[in-house]
Amino acid sequence: MTTSHLTGVPARARRVFDHAGPWQLTSALYTTALGLLTDAVRAGTPITAVVGIAEGGMTLARDLAAALAVPLHRVAARHNPTAAIYTQATGEVACDLSGVPGRLAGRVLLVDDICGTGATVTIVADALAPRLAADARLSVLTLCRNTGSAVLPDWWIWDVSDWVCFPWEQPPLRGQARPLPVPREVRTP
Template structure:
């Protein structure tokens, strides 16, 4: 399935230097996000948006004691730093993905750049959502250029972010510090 969002949404990159989410900060922020989600009520399943949302989804699901699965969504033309998203998101539902999803379904991604990925994945899952299903969203980061806001996120960012599972850039990177609180709309 392919999804094209409304025109105009574009990520902001100040080009100072990329942010770096380090392992020592990553673990505690996952715990903070899982706690915020749990405080809002029970989750039935966590869906990681691959590739960037796979690891955080697995860890949040483990902390919540619920199953996790993944779905693939792609809209960047490459993994190079400072590449703007194409605006067109291609979603692939893998074999073995649940046929029906009910209760609260938590979509997890590493970053909400424009909101297009969350929208495309939600659209792709529409036929699998039971009448009682509710989709909530979590991102580690939200780009300040995004008109969309996940239900929970840890940082607003105005530059590229390098996550622990990605190769570190040659450029100096600014470590993200543990947030004082989890952000919500």
């Protein structure tokens, strides 16, 4: 997906929560998903840099950058008003690009943990556009995509219709979460 393919997120875009209990991404499932995503990315045009969206996307971004042996850059983006389970996103995203150098060239991978409504990846991609060289191509990768999202990343593993708790976050109360299914494939648009 180039930055021109990311379009504004409709104001009505809302994350879908079926309230069956939050999903839990375990460390073992994360490791399996990371391997699948790394292989999928390697199969295409070589990546020249990874840009992680902090806070949620940084673990995945660090691991992908290390596996691909490319530089890692950080964008701080704040979308959710709170980290409480079942919080709807506001649609307003503030981002700080101070962790990104002046110009990125080649194929740049923008990484986040989840594409909830699509607002964060869209706004960060728009903010990154002036820092991309004329020949740069921006691709988006997430672990999960909420079914309410108006945006399709280039690569993701799980479509979800509930809250997801990641290994780097505070776990939900014991017995509340259900494990995500074992990943078998990478999804693409």
